Amino acid sequence: MKIVHLKNTQIAVGDPPLLNAAGLHAPYALRIIVELKTDAGIIGLSEIPGSQKIYLALEDLSSLLVGKDVFGLHGIKRLILEKFGTRDNERGVAPWDQRLLVHLFSAIEVACLDCIGKKLKRPIVDLLGGKSREKVPFAAYLFYKYEGAGGDLGFDIDSSKKGWWLARQQKALTPDQIVDQATAMCEEFGFKSIKLKGGALPPNEECNSMLALREAFGEDTPLRLDPNAIWSLPTAIECGKRLEGILEYYEDPVRGQKNMALLAKEVNIPLATNMCTTSFDDLPSSIALASEHIILSDHHFWGGLQASMQLNKICETFGRGFSMHSNSHLGISMAAMTHLGAAVPHLDYALDTHYPWQEDEVIQGGKIPIQEGYVTPPDGPGLGVELDRDQLEKLHQNFLRCGLKERDDEIEMKKVNPEWEFKLQRW
Structure with missing residues (x-):
């Protein structure tokens, strides 16, 4: 062809x-x-x-x-x-x-x-070697947020929505509000694991949210925190000590492999990354430094599905955990991600997904269902989805109409707080 x-x-x-x-x-x-x-x-x-x-x-x-x-x-x-x-x-x-x-x-x-x-x-999962599992586990992905729905509604609330689709519009800036967000998302989609996007509020406040989630959901629900490398090493150590025995993994609390390796020696929590080890060229130093325990793949960022399969084998060979990072995707990326998740032999953790945050869809039949925290790969040929x-x-x-050409979260934040500036290390 x-x-x-x-x-x-x-x-x-x-x-x-x-x-x-x-x-x-x-x-x-x-x-x-x-x-x-x-x-x-x-x-x-x-x-x-x-x-x-x-x-x-x-x-x-x-x-x-x-x-x-x-x-x-x-x-x-x-x-x-x-x-x-x-x-x-x-x-x-x-x-x-x-x-x-x-x-x-x-x-x-x-x-x-x-x-x-x-x-x-044949479905894409078969082109990758066939299914290692019939359905793929995903985790709830929580965010601190301002009130609002996004899109044309901007910061408004559409009160005609119900369940999660109403809850996703509500403000979440406190531990109790984060617990409410998690509860609504897990009730809607059945997620069994929970991740919080950190790096937005002072570290102690984010630790308090993780502790509140543990109290609300119990020891059987794995929890993750991702500060996006915005913390200093001392801050990451201090927070890590508070969260030992609470977190399933600690994702990119500090920037760079050397800092991650130093943190790993001080804190008894598995470290995960999609920021300090992001290419095959990064892997030798990652292994030598033992800078993280888990690599979060993303077929967009590792050069495709076949490259991600290669990464999976390397992780298995060197005793590294494997899961997947997420972005603000629709059904085509979700389908590709799910085929990959079904194919990889070595999958230790539920995959991240922003999918519940995106109400829009571009595939026929509406959004791919997430049931009891799992997604079944579409069984049609190829991706199994159509436009x-x-x-x-x-x-x-x-x-x-919107006029956006590139993502720039700093510009958006300045519309709310003109004094705000992005910093490589904030706390």
Whole structure:
């Protein structure tokens, strides 16, 4: 099957005012929907974070892909490397990954695998070696947040919503409010593990939220805290001592492998990362320093599904835990993530997902169900999902109207607090 056309559509998805170490989520999260059409009439899909930089690179790449075989992924990767070299291939200091090449690799690879699966009438999980599990565990992902729904509603509340879809609009800035948020999310989706995005409030307040969650949910519910590398080493040690026996893992409380390795010697909690070890080049020093116990993969940030399978084997070989990081994704990325989660032989922890925070959807049939904290991989060929073109157009119009081109949480926070500035280390 040869590629005959690549269509890239920028969309904007309603996103509540969630807080993190870099500031505040804008009312819209940006995504790009990729449609790769072949000479067999098959269209493969993928979805990636929607920066203007990535969109322009995809547009630049489109004509070079025409005539390439969707089975020839190594050749396509070489073409991308020759075209872009190492340009814009730094992760950056923000909580989200700003590299170009890995996003391009994953965008094209997932779309090609979707085509191949549709041609062979087999789901992508089978192309990755088949199922290691029938359903994939996911964790509740909590955020400190201001009141509001995101999207056109901005900071308003839509009181016609019920259950979680009302609760997701409500303010959460105290331990009790975080417990209420967790309760609503777990009642809706049945999650058995809970993660809190930290780095937004003073560390002691975030520790108090974790202790309140333990009291509310008991010892059988694994808890995680992710301060996004905004804490100093002494602060991370102090908080870690408070949370020993409470946390399932401690994610990126400090910045860099050396600091993580020092922290690991002081605190008896497994350390996880998607900020200090984020590429295959980082792995030798990670192993040598013992800087973390768990690698949080993300097929967007590690260069695709096949690369993530390779990472899984390395983690197994060197005794590292494996799970997955999340971003503000819709159903195409959720499907890809779930196929990968079903395929990897070595999966120690429930996967992260922002999916409950995104009310919009771009696939036919609405959102992929999360039941009792698990997602079953779509059983159709390829990704097993298809575009809802009416929704795609609606979300594209959101993009045109909202005026956002790149994610910048600092700018959004300054709209609320003009004095606020991003700092590499805040506490």
